Structure formats: C-alpha cells, structure tokens
Amino acid sequence: MAIRTKPDPQSYTFDGFGSGRYPNLMLRGAGELENWQLRTYEQKHEGYVALRKALKMEPSAVTAEVKTSGIRGRGGAGFPTGLKWTFMPKDIEDRKLTRYVVCNADEGEPGTFKDRAIMEYNPHQLIEGLVIAGWAMGCKLGFIYVRGEFKWLVDKLDAALQQAREAGYLGRDILGSGFDFDILTYRGAGAYICGEETALLNSLEGRRGEPRVKPPFPAVKGAFGQPTTVNNVETLAAMPPILRMGGDEYAKLGTPGNTGTRIFGLSGHVKRPGLYELPLGLPLDFILNDLGGGSSTGRKIKAIIPGGASAPMWDASAFDCPMDFDTVKARGSMAGSGGIIAMDESTCMVQATLRLLRFYAHESCGQCTPCREGCNWVTKILTRIEAGQGREEDLPLLESLVPRINMRTLCPLGDAACGPLESALRLFRPEFEHHIRQKTCLVTGTPLLASLGAH
Known part of the structure; x- marks a missing residue:
C-alpha cells in the first residue's frame, strides 16, 4: 500500500x-x-x-x-x-x-x-x-x-x-x-x-x-x-x-495530519482571482500558476501572504511550499484563514506593510497596552519612512518593538501585526533602507518628500 x-x-x-x-x-x-x-x-x-x-x-x-x-x-x-x-x-x-x-x-x-x-x-x-x-x-x-x-x-x-x-x-x-x-x-x-x-x-x-x-x-x-x-x-x-x-473516506483527502479540502481565496496580481476548494497539501505555485493563471501584469510575483493578512510574508523562494497547516508553519508562516495575496514586482513593500499595520492599529480593541500602543508606534514609524522622513535608527527600532508586542496580549491581534512587519523587514529590507537613505521608492523611483499621500 x-x-x-x-x-x-x-x-x-x-x-x-x-x-x-x-x-x-x-x-x-x-x-x-x-x-x-x-x-x-x-x-x-x-x-x-x-x-x-x-x-x-x-x-x-x-x-x-x-x-x-x-x-x-x-x-x-x-x-x-x-x-x-x-x-x-x-x-x-x-x-x-x-x-x-x-x-x-x-x-x-x-x-x-x-x-x-x-x-x-x-x-x-x-x-x-x-x-x-x-x-x-x-x-x-x-x-x-x-x-x-x-x-x-x-x-x-x-x-x-x-x-x-x-x-x-x-x-x-x-x-x-x-x-x-x-x-x-x-x-x-x-x-x-x-x-x-x-x-x-x-x-x-x-x-x-x-x-x-x-x-x-x-x-x-x-x-x-x-x-x-x-x-x-x-x-x-x-x-x-x-x-x-x-x-x-474524508481523511483520504489531503495528507496525513492535514486532511480534507480547504477553500483558498486567491487575490492580488493574478489573472484568475477567486475561491478554490482544494485538498490540503497542493503546492502554492500550482495554485498561483495553474489555477490562478500566474501574474496578471506580466511582472514576476515577488511576495505572497499565504494565509490572510496576519500571516508572515514569503518571497519567491517559498512558492514550492505545500499548502497545509504544518508545512506552511515549518516554512515560517501560517495557513491562517486560507487567503492567498499575491504581490508582483511593482509593489512597494514599505507601502504594503504600512497599509497592513494601519489596519491592525485601527482594529486593536485597546485592552492590552503592547497592542494598543505598539501597533500605533509601528504605524507612526512606517508612516514617517513612507513620507521620506525615515531615520537610520528606525529599522532597529521597529525590530525591537516586535518582541515587545508579540505573544504579550490576551488575543493574537498583536501577533498578527508582528507577522507581516517582521517578515517584510527580513525579506525586503533593501526597500526600507532605500526609503530612508535615498528618500525615493526603490520600486517606483517616486520621490517621497512631495507629500505623504502621493506615493
């Protein structure tokens, strides 16, 4: 057998x-x-x-x-x-x-x-x-x-x-x-x-x-x-x-320990966004390319959020990962809610990270100090970097805030904010450094000092 x-x-x-x-x-x-x-x-x-x-x-x-x-x-x-x-x-x-x-x-x-x-x-x-x-x-x-x-x-x-x-x-x-x-x-x-x-x-x-x-x-x-x-x-x-x-019979679908089918919501820069019910364990690149049709812009997909906005980001090196709970976790992210968000090479990862952190800062219930204060501090720092007013000490400061928020709250909202932040800083650090040092976006070349909302 x-x-x-x-x-x-x-x-x-x-x-x-x-x-x-x-x-x-x-x-x-x-x-x-x-x-x-x-x-x-x-x-x-x-x-x-x-x-x-x-x-x-x-x-x-x-x-x-x-x-x-x-x-x-x-x-x-x-x-x-x-x-x-x-x-x-x-x-x-x-x-x-x-x-x-x-x-x-x-x-x-x-x-x-x-x-x-x-x-x-x-x-x-x-x-x-x-x-x-x-x-x-x-x-x-x-x-x-x-x-x-x-x-x-x-x-x-x-x-x-x-x-x-x-x-x-x-x-x-x-x-x-x-x-x-x-x-x-x-x-x-x-x-x-x-x-x-x-x-x-x-x-x-x-x-x-x-x-x-x-x-x-x-x-x-x-x-x-x-x-x-x-x-x-x-x-x-x-x-x-x-x-x-x-x-x-149900357990025969998927893989051992990760059984059955799951609904994946595919969105972002793909030709065929939508819902795909699949057995757990199929590789991410099959979902992106065979089902999703690949990039909708002709540019390469450079980043993926594999399990909803709270999941740590991946770069292209993880696109071969089987999409099940245990393997995704072993590759440094989480299967989460099954929402797969694709971002191509035209995406500014500083801006993408800022948008995610603004969401979490807004949705924090305010009960726990690390989440209430920490998410707002992170958002303010990222806003400053995105506006071309970043400082050399901002990236070490952001990294030092992650362990002060993560696993220190009554619910996982603080952890959810830390996942995309930590992974973006680790995988796409040159983009953050370029914002700070050159006052322009590495991806688009857009000057950052013109106005806060222009980029």
Whole structure:
C-alpha cells in the first residue's frame, strides 16, 4: 500500500468557480443564484442526509467520526475540531447546564472571503452542520455571529433558517428524534477583534467586543456563562460531507495530519482571482500558476501572504511550499484563514506593510497596552519612512518593538501585526533602507518628500 505524501495536482481541473467538480464539498453549486434554496439543497446536494444519519447515531459516535476525519479548524488556528468538541462537559443529560454552539461568521481578515460564499450559496449546508454539532455536543441553541457589514447574508440566512424550521430540520423534535435545537443569527458591529472567539462571545452577550482572560475557556464558561464551542463557517459546513462520506473516506483527502479540502481565496496580481476548494497539501505555485493563471501584469510575483493578512510574508523562494497547516508553519508562516495575496514586482513593500499595520492599529480593541500602543508606534514609524522622513535608527527600532508586542496580549491581534512587519523587514529590507537613505521608492523611483499621500 502506497503511503500518501501529497495529492496529485493533475487530478483537479479548473472549472471557473472553485478548483473542479470534485472534491468540491463546500462550494458545490456556488455561483448559481437559486442554490441557497432548501429544495435545491435537498434535490442536488444530498441536503440533510447527513443530519438524518447523525440523529440515528449516539452523540459520542458523531464526535468520534469527526475525530476520525482529522479535520482541523478552518478559521485560522487549525486546531483539531473533534478534539475541541470533547472539551464540552461530558454529561449531556445534566439539566443544570445549557450548552451553546456558535458559528464564527465574522469574516474580517483582509484577503479572506471564503465564508461569505458558503453563506450566500450554501446556507443550508452550514445550518445542517450546526445542527449536527449541536446534536454531538448536547446543545439546544446555536448562534451564527455574522459580521455587521454582511446584512444581505443575514437576510438570506434568516430565510434559509425559516425554510429549515418549516421542513422539520430545526425546532422541536427534529425529524421525530426527540432532539430540540434552534439557530439564531446575530449581527456584530464590524469589529475585526470579534473574530477572536472570546471577544465574539462578549459581543454576543451585548458587551464590549474585547477578548477575555483565559482560563476559563469557552467550553467551561462561554456564552452567558455556559459551556460553549465556537467553530468557523467552513469548519461547520464540512460536517455534512464528513458524515455522508464517513471520517475514514474524508481523511483520504489531503495528507496525513492535514486532511480534507480547504477553500483558498486567491487575490492580488493574478489573472484568475477567486475561491478554490482544494485538498490540503497542493503546492502554492500550482495554485498561483495553474489555477490562478500566474501574474496578471506580466511582472514576476515577488511576495505572497499565504494565509490572510496576519500571516508572515514569503518571497519567491517559498512558492514550492505545500499548502497545509504544518508545512506552511515549518516554512515560517501560517495557513491562517486560507487567503492567498499575491504581490508582483511593482509593489512597494514599505507601502504594503504600512497599509497592513494601519489596519491592525485601527482594529486593536485597546485592552492590552503592547497592542494598543505598539501597533500605533509601528504605524507612526512606517508612516514617517513612507513620507521620506525615515531615520537610520528606525529599522532597529521597529525590530525591537516586535518582541515587545508579540505573544504579550490576551488575543493574537498583536501577533498578527508582528507577522507581516517582521517578515517584510527580513525579506525586503533593501526597500526600507532605500526609503530612508535615498528618500525615493526603490520600486517606483517616486520621490517621497512631495507629500505623504502621493506615493
């Protein structure tokens, strides 16, 4: 028996939306306007077949199937989903505890746009996954916490939820099983920090959206003081195919330890930006060139952010990297949210880094001093360099700020700001030095002293 080490890129063909008709498990029917309807989901996509199967299994057996699949959270951390579910209290019949399962649909990471496609085209698959998770963990209520800007998605989700209730997939005594479970949508206020699970829970309770001190962890004391599990949209949408296929079959996709398919959002200087659902472990250059069509400008791609804006940057030396959680981490970045941002040789890396750091400085909740003050200091220094007013001591100063911010906050926002900063200084240092010493941009030749916003 051959040992799987990586999937074969030649077995997947580009079809205009996604990577191919198989193994698309979550993007099936994406782009078709009526795909969100219950009748379409039932007739074309085996809708709620997995739920019927799950309700005939013991809850612990459903969790075991998820563990067998090997799926890791698709929100960014890559933590094993089945293991996370086991952190919930074991005694499901304990009437003193109200358990909640929460879907994190606060998709605010720059360069990340996968979850909204699932909610727009396959909301019933997300709903089915939430009900399965609720059954496995003994929950009676689920929430879909949606980013505030996604008003049109909330309307679609609410309509789909009503369809599911009317069909008996939600509410009391689901499909005659005796299991009661319902789902409510909740719109956030557009704060990036609420993508962090404890800040999300604070916001869900009507509190200020800022991270909590852990422990206690949400599985012990989460929403409204009760045991809670928070999963990403893509993670929950993978539950129906896992239950239909079986955990063993799902685990055959991808590579050992990095199983299943993942939705990659490709953007930037590529000919075919968009969403590509692929087995984990395919090389980055296959995604960039075979699927994305290569550079859209004719210039070489010189930098990549491989996992959303918080992931450390790569230069061209890493383009052969298999795109899975462990290999990307070993190559000095992180798979993150799956957002791949390509930048060609016309990109000024000083300007790109400044734009990223401005975002993090703006989105810091202000609770932790290293993040609140540090991100602002970094942004001010980068702004000075970009304006042609940089000093020789600025680069050592920026480098000294990284360890003063990184790993010193309640949530990973400070770490997220440090990733692109540290990698940009390491990989593209000559561009920063040229800004400081020559007062012009190394890439464009533009004088920097003219005005702050001209470059």
